[in-house]
Amino acid sequence: MLELRSVNSYYGNIQALHDISLKVEEGEIITLIGANGAGKSTTLMSISGVIPPRSGEILFKGKPIHQMSPDKIVALGICQVPEGRHIFPVLTVAENLDMGAFLRRDNRQIKQDLEYIYTLFPLLANRRNQPGGNLSGGEQQMLAISRALMAKPQLLLLDEPSMGLAPLVTRQIFDIIKKINTEQNTTIFLVEQNANLALKTADRGYVLETGRITMHDKAENLLSNEDIQKAYLGI
C-alpha cells in the first residue's frame, strides 16, 4: 500500500534519514521503533509531505506522492496523528473533530461518523463544547486519533501515541488502535519509543537507528531478538 524507496530527508541542513526503504501492506499494523532522534518523526513527516524528501521515492498504491503537498496527501487517505497530539487549543472538542473532516463535503455522513466517535469515546462526547486545550493528556490523545479518523483515512500514521501517558491510559489507547485496525480495516503505521508495547501490537516492525533502517522482521521475531531486547526492551 505504501512504499518508501531509499528516501533521504533533511532537517534544515542536517540529514535525518539515510536511504530509508520500507513497505506497508494493506490492513496490517507496522511499527517503526527507535531511540530519541533516530528519525522516526521525520519519516512520518516525509510521508505526509511536511518535510518532503530530497531524494528517493514514496509510493502510495503504486503512485508517487513524494512531490505532493500535504493537503493532497491527506486527500489521498493518508492521515497523521503527530507527536505531541497538536490539538487546536482554542477550538472546542467538537470543532477539533470537525476540522479533521476538513476535506470532506458529505455533511450527513460526517454527522454519523461524529456520533460513531462519540460512542467510541464517550468522554469526548461529554466534553464536546470545551476547548481542546483543557483536556488531559490521555483525552487529547483520544481526540487527536478521533480527529484523524474523521478524515476516513486508509492509512493512519501514529507518532508516539503513548508519549506522556500513564500506563493504564496507554493500554486503552493501544486497544483502540487495534480496534480501529480490525473494525475499520484501517492500515496503521505506528511510531513508538515504547518498543515492547508497539511490537506486541504490530504485525511487523522496522528498527531505525540514527536515520538508517537496521533491521526488519515480524514483530514476534523482533520481540525475541536478543539485540532488540538489550537495546529497546530493557531485558
Next chain:
Amino acid sequence: MEYFIELFFSGLTRGSIYALIALGYTMVYGIIGLINFAHGEIYMIGAFTSFIVATVLSILGFPLLAIFVIAALAAAVWSSAYGFTVEKLAYKPLRNAPRLSPLISAIGMSIFLQNYVLLAQTSDFMPFPQLIPEFGFMEPIAGIIGSSDLVILLTTAVVMVILTWLIKFTRIGKAMRATAQDRTMAMLVGINVNHVISVTFIIGSALAAIGGLLIASHVGQINFFIGFIAGIKAFTAAVLGGIGSIPGAVLGSFILGLTEAFATGYVSSDYEDVFAFSLLVLILIFRPSGLLGKATIEKV
C-alpha cells in the same frame, strides 16, 4: 460637553481607519508570525488607486455614489493584487528562513513601494476629490460629527461584520483559524496553507485599501509617504491590542484613535504622536502581550 463629544467622534473616525489597517498586520502576524512592514504601502497604493479611478470617473460624469463604490472596489482589488504579489515575491521564498530575514525583506518591500509610487507619481501632495458629500440630514449636528465621519464609521462597521462572518462561519475562515493556531496540524488535516496565507494577504490588503480611500477623501490630499506614518500607527494599535488578535486590533485602534483625538483637542496637535507612542511604550512595559493578546513563549 459638545467639544468632548466632537473629539470623541473624531477619535472614533481615526480609530476606524487604524482598525482597517491594523487588521492586516494582526491577521498576517497571526498566520505566519511576520510583521508585514510593507502593509502601510499597500494602504497608500489603495489611496492612489482610488484617487486615479475617482478622478477618471468624475471627469466622465459618474454620480458620486457610483464613484465611491467603484473606487473602493478598484482600490481593494488592486491593493490585494499587490499584497498577494508581495507575499509571493518577498516572503514565501523565506518561509523557512530565520525570522529576521522576512522582516528585513518586508522593510525592503516597503521602501521599494514608496519609491516606486514616488517615481510614478510625484512627491507633492495631490488634492483628493471629495467623494463624500455633506448630507442635509446631518446639518443639525454637523458641529459634532461630519458626514465623512459618519460614512467612515458605517463603512468600517459593515466591513467588520463581514470579516467576522467570514472568519467565524466560512470554510476559508475555519482554515485561517486552524492555520493561526497550529500551522503543521493545519497541513495534516488537509488545509492548503499556502492558499490560506495568500487569502490572508488579500483580505488584509483589501481592508487597508478601503481605509486608504476613506481617509484620503476625509483629509482631501495624498502623497507617496502617507502609508508610512499610518502604517506605524496601525501597527502600534495592533501591538496595543495584542498582535495576532483580531478583536485586539480593533480595540487597540479605537483606544489609539481616541487618545490622539483627546490629546489634540485638550493639549495640542503637536503632541498627538507623543501621546500615541507613549501609550505604546507603556503597554510594552506593563503588558507586553497587548490588551487582548496571549502571553506566548517566543518560538525560534
